[in-house]
Amino acid sequence: MWIKIASFILRFRLYIASVLLVLTVLMGYFATKTEMAYELVNVIPEDDPTNITYQQFKQTFGEDGSMVVVGVATDKLFQLEFFQDWYRFSKDIEGLQNVANIISLPKLYNLERNDSLWKFQVKPLVENEPQTQAEVDAIEAAIQNLPFYHNYLFNPETNATMIAITFDSTATQTKRRESLVAELQALGDELSKKHNVELSYSGVPYIRTINSQKISKELLLFTFLSIVITGIFILIFFRSLQIVASSLIMVAICLTYTIGSMYLMGFKIGILTALIPPLIVVISIQNSVYLLNVYHFEYRTHKNKMLALTRTISKIGVASLLTNLTTAIGFGVFSFTGSSLLDEFGRLAAVNIMVVYVLSVLLIPILFSFLPGPSNKQLRHLDRKTLSGVxxxxxxxxxNHRKWVYSAAIVLVAVSSIGLSKVHTFGYILDGISPKEKLYKDLKFFEQNFGGLFPFEVYIDTKEEGMVRDLGVLQRLELLSRKMEEYPELSRPMSVSELMKFINQAYYRGNPKRYILPNPLEMGKILNMMPNQYNKKNSDLLKSLIDTTYRYTRISCQIADVGTTRNEEIRQSLRAQIDSVFPPEEFNVEITGKSVVHVKGNSYLIKxxxxxxxxxxxxxxxxxxxxxxxxxxxxxxxxxxxxxxxxxxxxxxxxxxxxxxxxxxxxxxxxxxxxxxxxxxxxxxxxxxxxxxxxxxxxxxxxxxxxxxxxxxxxxxxxxxxxxxxxxxxxxxxxxxxxxxxxxxxxxxxxxxxxxxxxxxxxxxxxxxxxxxxxxxxxxxxxx
The missing domain is CATH 1.20.1640.10 (Multidrug efflux transporter AcrB transmembrane domain)
Structure with missing residues (x-):
């Protein structure tokens, strides 16, 4: 059969080459439409209980981990000139296109009790840019007297503060995010230079943006390096620029098909799919080397170029098919993991490896059918003394020494068994980022000053509409929040109980000692002063903590990047405390959030x-x-x-x-x-x-x-x-x-x-x- 295939390829090589040229141009067009991946890929399967809970949580409260944060720690924070510039910096950020919302010191609000209207009024702490140091001192005093904001946006112990910025959906999932981050950093650089302070940037969207930019650069770098390195080795092995040029033409066509197929398969360039183009370069060269070696052996035998090419195709056809098939299987089995991330990687790699096989069998014989037969110089590598000696x-x-081989294999297995016993599963969200990089240092700044950045949520179903208003539920939320504060890896928890303490303080006209949950009598009066608050524009925080039916609520905090093992330990320990505060027979309570999904994804992949x-x-x-x-x-x-x-x-x-x-x-x-x-x-x-x-x-x-x-x-x-x-x-x-x-x-x-x-x-x-x-x-x- 392969004789007939070989004859067909060589006999109709002009037609085949023309078809391949048209297809290559078409795939090149599709390649230009391939985009970088900006959305966070879900690693765990859709039907996994952890993923189901997380999706339910997002349907109730929206996307978590959607904020970019900018932080600074400086003794100048409440000095007039710096605070004025921080105020302007906040206003400039708010004015950027695709910025949906920001929270910062100059944008904080306070509640005031209005007895004449018998309601609470929301008023900004900073109505206008302060003009005197006395005004700034008054703002500082007001913030110090509002425990609600402590360790959220302001750390009074380190004089650190941050601005939390929410991008709209247009920016979070498109290339616009890169330019928006660049605009944000440009504004920050002006402030840094003027006051000689260092700003730190982080947050899930920011980390993903920086990583996407690095992936894009590395895709080009690795593809270029793979082409250069393989080209050099082909030149060393075959000593022929003609063969190098032909092989690189083959590589260029294979790359075009690979990147074009990403678009056709609906995939984007991410941290794993970015590895495929340089891998395809190497695999296409591997196929070329096998074909060229057989071709040279055949040509040296009888000096008939077309006969040598025909025999090359017929000899290597099935063997090359099987080798490419096994390589494709090595990649393709990742589709069986149930992870969409690995599924994309596995399917894209497997398909393109088989495409490379077809292109190799067609292109290499066709290209060399138009070139002169190899010279004696080009055939010398077959008699190279170094390899012959090896x-x-x-x-x-x-x-003569098979026992040495068996003994060496046994020793290697024994030693490897010891090493195997030491293998463990462990990972960080910022896995692989060097501690010397600013991205890593900035994350540590926020962990040290605010407790962490990666969403860690307690999702609570009270099983009855309106139950979140119940004082008993609020007391349970408060008790669990205090237990969560015992974990240094977690940031200060935010829940509706904190909001009620803030409102209670306002009820007592700002007395910080009244930052406690109201008693039943106070609760009734406070609720009477909050009619229809859920529908008001100023209740965004309330909307983020409870649903419209007052059945579902959350305790929201962030966790430091402590690694999968410690993250799991915290969850297991907290699970027992949750069950003691919220009895499972009365409440459905789940721990969720992006950090939890990441840990589950890591363990799922290993399993x-x-x-x-x-x-x-x-x-x-x-x-x-x-x-x-x-x-x-x-x-x-x-x-x-x-x-x-x-x-x-x-x-x-x-x-x-x-x-x-x-x-x-x-x-x-x-x-x-x-x-x-x-x-x-x-x-x-x-x-x-x-x-x-x-x-x-x-x-x-x-x-x-x-x-x-x-x-x-x-x-x-x-x-x-x-x-x-x-x-x-x-x-x-x-x-x-x-x-x-x-x-x-x-x-x-x-x-x-x-x-x-x-x-x-x-x-x-x-x-x-x-x-x-x-x-x-x-x-x-x-x-x-």
Whole structure:
């Protein structure tokens, strides 16, 4: 069949090239429409109870973690000149397009009791820009006498304050967010320079904006580096600018299809999908190297270019299909995790790997059919003494010292087992961000002065409309809030009980000692002074704390980025306290918020590592079963591919690298790619078995000599293709690059030494003739 396919490709190469050109232009157009991802991707499945609770919470109270915060700590805070500029700074921010709301010291409000109208009136603390120090002193005194605001916007102990800014939906989920953040920082820079103070910026939208900008830059950097590095190695291996140029044309076309397919599949460029273009560069070069090596071997045999290209396609067609398929499986199994984030990554990578395979089989033969046959100089790499010496060394070890290979494998497994026992699951929301970066330092500023920034919510269903007004419920809210204050990792809780204490203070004409919950008699009078408050414009805070039916309420606070382990400990401890304050038979109370979803997502991904890898092993095992209808051969084929993963886990344990979203990718990706080496070796091994009348020793030696070149070439290219991720500013991506590169290196040695050793070790225990007769997939060369 592949002879006919090869003949068709070469006979109609002009037509095929024309179609590919049109498709490439079309995909290029779609590539220009691909956008960066600005919305936060949900990691956990939609039907997970944690996600269901979180979505219900958002339907009731709106999006949490939607604020950008700007903070400063300075003794100048209540000095006239600085306070005036802080006032103007707040006004300027409020005037920015797409800013929905801000809260700051100059924008605070107080409640005043109006006996003549028998109601509370909301009045701004700062009606106009103060003109004298006495006015500023009065403002400071007023804030000091309002405990409601302490440690929310103002920390009296450190003289720190912050401005909380809410962007509208247009800015939060589009590219406009980047320019809005830039405008905000430009205003802040003016204030910083004038008063020689450092402003800190943070908040979930801000962190996502900075990360999106870094992802965009790294996408370009890594794609460029992958092209340069692979181009250099192709030049070193083949010593031909012609081959380098042809390979880079192939890379450019593959990249166009990859980025264009993102748009067609409805995906955007995020922290994981941004890794795919540079990976596609490396994988497309890997395919090119295999094809070119076979082409050069064939051409050197008979010097007939078209015959060599035809035989190249026919020889490598099925084997290359299987290697790309296993690589695609390594990525594609992430779709089985149930995570939309990994599902996008897995599907996009798997589809484009198979597209690269098709393009490789079509483009490389077509391109070289129009070029002169390789010169003697270009064929010298086939006789390179260095590689020949390496392969001779491999043969000596495999044939004369197999016990060394087995012993080394056993020792590596034993040592890796110790490291494996040290592997743990742990992650931060700002995972991988260096403590030296301003983004990290700014987050710590807010954690130290205000307790944290990541939403941590207690969502309460009283099961009856109007119950939130009940004093007993308010007292329960107050009690639970005080218990939550015992956790230093949490910011000061905000609930309707705090609001009622604020109102009670206003009822007693601003007496700070009356910042307590009202008694039943006071409660009745206060409620009479608040008719229809829920529908008034000045009740935004009330709306954010209770729903329109007064059935649902919340205790809202923020948690520091303490890591998944401590976050889970806090939740478990708080859960017991919640149940003691709000009996489960009377109330439904859930802990939720973005930070809780993040922790759940991390644990969910780790739990599903075994599931995704299990699918990969099973599917690839089926492929091996189709190649060799022998359980022993399936075991021999899979064992050299499990060892590198085991060793990588051991290194992670010894190095203290935890399992998290980024490092979990290593195993599926590395397994899928390392299996490629096995398939290429076994493809040649099957052919050599028939050639040497099923003499395993001769077949093993010939397979090492022939396939070893391509295995080493492609592994070197893949190694350096992945190692470029070590230059990322994201720690998780750095580990992905380093550990995947190590896995590939381990995989090369495992397939060069352990796989042939196992084949030789089974020489007297297996009937290869019968095993191959019953195989379903044929990989051997076809007669021409």
């Amino acid at each position: 392969l001779s060394f491999v043969n000596r070890i495999v044939f 599903n590592l075994s599931v995704s890898l299990g699918w990969a092993f099973m599917i690839i095992g089926i492929i091996m079963a189709l190649l060799f209808s022998s359980y022993k051969m399936i075991g021999i084929a899979l064992l050299p591919n499990l060892l590198p993963l085991f060793m990588t886990l051991g290194i992670m344990g010894f190095s203290g690298i935890s399992l998290k979203e980024s490092t979990i990718l290593i195993f599926g990706v590395a397994f899928g790619i390392v299996v490629d080496l096995t398939i290429h070796y076994l493809a040649k091994y099957r052919f050599e078995l028939k050639k040497y009348d099923y003499n395993i020793s001769q077949a093993v030696r010939a397979s090492i000599d022939h396939s070893g070149f391509s295995m080493i070439y492609t592994t070197v290219i893949l190694f350096f293709g992945f190692i470029i991720f070590a230059f990322s500013s994201f720690g998780g991506t750095v580990y992905l690059g380093l550990l995947t590169s190590l896995s590939l290196a381990f995989g090369l040695f495992s397939n060069l030494f352990l796989l042939p050793s196992l084949l030789l070790g089974m020489e007297k225990r297996m009937n290869m003739r019968e095993s191959m007769k019953s195989s379903v997939i044929e990989l051997e060369e076809e007669d021409i």
